Amino acid sequence: xxxxxxxxxxxxxxxxxxxxxxxxxxxxxxxxxxxxxxxxxxxxxxxxxxxxxxxxxxxxxxxxxxxxxxxxxxxxxxxxxxxxxxxxxxxxxxxxxxxxxxxxxxxxxxxxxxxxxxxxxxxxxxxxxxxxxxxxxxxxxxxxxxxxxxxxxxxxxxxxxxxxxxxxxxxxxxxxxxxxxxxxxxxxxxxxxxxxxxxxxxxxxxxxxxxxxxxxxxxxxxxxxxxxxxxxxxxxxxxxxxxxxxxxxxxxxxxxxxxxxxxxxxxxxxxxxxxxxxxxxxxxxxxxxxxxxxxxxxxxxxxxxxxxxxxxxxxxxxxxxxxxxxxxxxxxxx
Amino acid sequence: xxxxxxxxxxxxxxxxxxxxxxxxxxxxxxxxxxxxxxxxxxxxxxxxxxxxxxxxxxxxxxxxxxxxxxxxxxxxxxxxxxxxxxxxxxxxxxxxxxxxxxxxxxxxxxxxxxxxxxxxxxxxxxxxxxxxxxxxxxxxxxxxxxxxxxxxxxxxxxxx
Ligand code: FES
Ligand code: FES
Numbered sequence: 001x002x003x004x005x006x007x008x009x010x011x012x013x014x015x016x017x018x019x020x021x022x023x024x025x026x027x028x029x030x031x032x033x034x035x036x037x038x039x040x041x042x043x044x045x046x047x048x049x050x051x052x053x054x055x056x057x058x059x060x061x062x063x064x065x066x067x068x069x070x071x072x073x074x075x076x077x078x079x080x081x082x083x084x085x086x087x088x089x090x091x092x093x094x095x096x097x098x099x100x101x102x103x104x105x106x107x108x109x110x111x112x113x114x115x116x117x118x119x120x121x122x123x124x125x126x127x128x129x130x131x132x133x134x135x136x137x138x139x140x141x142x143x144x145x146x147x148x149x150x151x152x153x154x155x156x157x158x159x160x161x162x163x164x165x166x167x168x169x170x171x172x173x174x175x176x177x178x179x180x181x182x183x184x185x186x187x188x189x190x191x192x193x194x195x196x197x198x199x200x201x202x203x204x205x206x207x208x209x210x211x212x213x214x215x216x217x218x219x220x221x222x223x224x225x226x227x228x229x230x231x232x233x234x235x236x237x238x239x240x241x242x243x244x245x246x247x248x249x250x251x252x253x254x255x256x257x258x259x260x261x262x263x264x265x266x267x268x269x270x271x272x273x274x275x276x277x278x279x280x281x282x283x284x285x286x287x288x289x290x291x292x293x294x295x296x297x298x299x300x301x302x303x304x305x306x307x308x309x310x311x312x313x314x315x316x317x318x319x320x321x322x323x324x325x326x327x328x329x330x331x332x333x334x
Numbered sequence: 335x336x337x338x339x340x341x342x343x344x345x346x347x348x349x350x351x352x353x354x355x356x357x358x359x360x361x362x363x364x365x366x367x368x369x370x371x372x373x374x375x376x377x378x379x380x381x382x383x384x385x386x387x388x389x390x391x392x393x394x395x396x397x398x399x400x401x402x403x404x405x406x407x408x409x410x411x412x413x414x415x416x417x418x419x420x421x422x423x424x425x426x427x428x429x430x431x432x433x434x435x436x437x438x439x440x441x442x443x444x445x446x447x448x449x450x451x452x453x454x455x456x457x458x459x460x461x462x463x464x465x466x467x468x469x470x471x472x473x474x475x476x477x478x479x480x481x482x483x484x485x486x487x488x489x490x491x492x493x494x
Contacts, residue, residue, distance in 0.1 A: 047434055047435050047472075221431055222431070224431075225431040225434070225473070225477060228473070228474050228476050228477065229434065229472055229473050229474040230474075231474065232473075232474030232475070232476070233474070256376060257375070257376065257381065257469065257471065258376055258378075258380040258381060258469070262471065264466065264469070264475075265462045265465055265466045265468075265475050265479075266462060266466055268462075268474075268475055268476065271474075271476065
């Protein structure tokens with residue numbers, strides 16, 4: 001009986017969003033009388049940071065600081081339609097819709113500024129600080145605050161825009177069943193090192209090294225946190241989490257969050273996380289969906305590491321000490 | 335059931351309440367006094383979300399009867415900021431993205447505060463040990479460990 005070491009590797013592709021009956025999200029953007037911008041969505045921020053990302057995308061497109069943008073995701077009755085927050089689709093689908101809406105609003109904003117400055121709208125640019133200026137002659141400028149006031153009270157214009165992003169439904173080919181389930185894929189690879197006690201069946205994860213290819217990290221700190229937490233959850237799926245350990249028998253299932261096991265502070269593996277950015281062709285500023293995929297590659301990597309350590313293939317999750325011991329026993333029995 | 339009087343200091347100010355006998359400190363703080371910074375995660379002593387500091391000791395307020403707290407000096411996360419300036423631990427939790435849903439955060443911060451009050455420059459192992467009674471379901475813990483280590487460094491620099 002001994003502690004045995006093993007190393008496993010796994011790589012995954014993960015689609016951004018789904019292809020159901022078509023996968024749309026819509027967005028509306030309008031300016032307030034003082035030149036702040038409101039993004040209206042019915043996409044939901046579940047804590048993944050959608051409001052922050054949509055504010056960044058809107059601000060970048062219109063050419064204003066991010067703190068000039070307010071994102072309202074509050075009401076699915078009154079907001080423009082969204083398929084929902086799932087399948088890692090929020091940034092990609094809603095982000096594209098916000099870009100389109102913000103472009104339209106920007107165009108109206110530049111037209112009003114052009115009238116005020118008595119120049120052509122196509123000769124204007126934003127300075128990113130809340131002003132609009134003539135290209136090459138920045139002394140000729142007007143604040144977005146004044147443009148919004150003019151639009152509202154003098155010129156009767158609505159600085160607003162509509163955005164729509166739709167991944168159309170893809171029908172399978174009759175002969176082959178081939179279809180296009182997604183337009184955009186994130187990728188990841190994990191190498192996990194484990195120790196398996198072949199007497200108790202206990203697995204200790206020593207190190208986890210992850211590489212995630214996520215298109216473009218629109219907010220690098222938020223992406224990093226998603227990936228660090230996700231990697232931990234991947235280990236959790238691999239070794240701990242289940243509601244029904246003896247499914248279909250319901251016995252011994254956790255009854256609350258204390259019994260529903262996840263790795264605790266004492267179970268943390270040394271974790272390394274690297275981000276690769278290969279901008280996607282149809283993502284907002286090249287983004288893909290890093291949400292769910294980051295908790296996937298650890299699972300097969302740990303399963304492979306256990307195989308490398310003690311020579312048994314566990315094909316049911318989680319990989320519990322009991323499952324390992326039963327597999328070792330079966331292996332010994334030949 | 336008869337109500338019992340209880341008096342204690344909460345974050346520096348005197349509180350006096352009549353409470354139902356058997357009320358937990360957690361419920362008394364949240365429902366009677368209106369300090370909702372301690373969270374009720376499990377109400378059975380296993381998640382740490384309800385942690386508060388009583389007379390310098392880390393305690394689970396869901397397992398503490400309010401009526402046993404007469405004369406006690408109680409501190410919660412709501413009392414940490416001074417004059418609108420966040421406590422170094424609060425600052426570090428924000429900067430390190432050590433909070434996602436935030437439900438575990440007040441308990442984590444209380445546990446970390448007791449640690450830093452006693453051990454101003456803890457090792458990583460000491461941080462892990464001190465927080466090991468607190469469950470987080472979001473962050474993967476690593477950002478929380480980093481936040482506590484950062485706060486310790488920030489505090490010792492200010493003291494120096
Ligand atoms: S609510 Fe007190 S420990 Fe969970
Ligand atoms: S941040 Fe959600 S439980 Fe810790």
